[in-house]
Amino acid sequence: MPPKRTSTSEVPAMTQATIKKLVADSVSTALEAQAANMENTDNITRPREAPVARKCVVGLIRWSEQSESMFSRSNCTEDCKVKFAAGTLTEEALSWWNSFAQPIG
Template identity: 65%
Template sequence: MPLKRTSTSEAPAMTQSAIRKLVADSVTVALEAQAATMENADNTNRNTGERETHVARKCSYKEFMSYQPINFKGTEGAVGLIRWFERTESVFSRNNCTEDCKVKFATGTLIEEALSWWNSFA
């Protein structure tokens, strides 16, 4: 008579909603970390009196893409998200993009799961 498997340590299957929640939670944590980092940098600039001022101008998508921003799939985890933020902010800084352009251009770098999430959000 064959033995029956009685292990109770099998991991339950991940559902789409559980995966979405996991991604959303990771994004929230990464956004909070990025905001704290930016706040610390802003405070440092205020304290030293060396705050940069950029003149916002209308930049073009072609110019934005010429700086080769990285795409974000949504599967890279928190570290990948932070790298995407840093690279995208760097491109914005070089282009002196206006706020309305930043949203349009940054969402243009979202692909796969991240793009699906943005489309459902927007």
């Protein structure tokens, strides 16, 4: 049986505050981009674009509330919250997380 790998580099811990700031910054950036996009389009396309941004924000809020509810019910420790939340990400959110998490370890 081969020996288990151990890491000699210390991975920086992500606090709940750090995660909330990352999410808030990402949402703010997405909303600013959406607003700029809507400013650059004609009135014919605006009704179709606004619900997309709203749907994303509503989805993010629901995901956050569901995660917090699960943390509360399971008495999840701070260390496990990031792992659990990252495990529930899908599609674009998972791609974003993988690109973010890779550089920091």
